[in-house]
Amino acid sequence: MKLSSCSFEKEVAQALKDGHWPQGCTPELRNHVGACTPCSDLVLVTQAFQRVRSESSHEEPGGSPGLLWWRAQLRRRNAATQQISRPITIAEIFALIVTVVVAIGFIAWQYQHGLRWASWWSEVTLSRGLHLVSMGSAVMNGNLSLLIPGVGMLALIGGLVVYLVTEKS
Numbered sequence: 001m002k003l004s005s006c007s008f009e010k011e012v013a014q015a016l017k018d019g020h021w022p023q024g025c026t027p028e029l030r031n032h033v034g035a036c037t038p039c040s041d042l043v044l045v046t047q048a049f050q051r052v053r054s055e056s057s058h059e060e061p062g063g064s065p066g067l068l069w070w071r072a073q074l075r076r077r078n079a080a081t082q083q084i085s086r087p088i089t090i091a092e093i094f095a096l097i098v099t100v101v102v103a104i105g106f107i108a109w110q111y112q113h114g115l116r117w118a119s120w121w122s123e124v125t126l127s128r129g130l131h132l133v134s135m136g137s138a139v140m141n142g143n144l145s146l147l148i149p150g151v152g153m154l155a156l157i158g159g160l161v162v163y164l165v166t167e168k169s
Helices: 009-018 027-035 037-058 065-112 117-123 126-140 144-168
Strands: none
Touching: 009 027, 009 037, 027 037, 065 144
């Protein structure tokens, strides 16, 4: 491989850089590039790079600026929605779990005392609406001392779960 430089190399490089090649150059310089290997290689490589650069600069990277702005706004809104909905989802799951546990406990308690659900439905009438309230207290057998602290503890634990979830976000 021969690494020799040419005296016209700077002129050819400047003509290529300014965009004057081949129309804006003298016939002498064009004839020289046809005969000189380093200068012709310089023209070939520089034109290839210029062609690739011009092709890539015509392509828009992600579309129009309006589309890019709209996509950024959409991503921002989705992130905010996801961040806000996470604690709500966890609170819903917690409420569902508590409801299922209470339902299972109620069914187990009723099973121990004998399943008399059919007799409940026969007692329910429109004229006996207030009877339902007294029936609810009869079901508890006077254990309101357990019901009130239980509901308070449930509210306290639910609030603590929501606080801890929002604190991590």
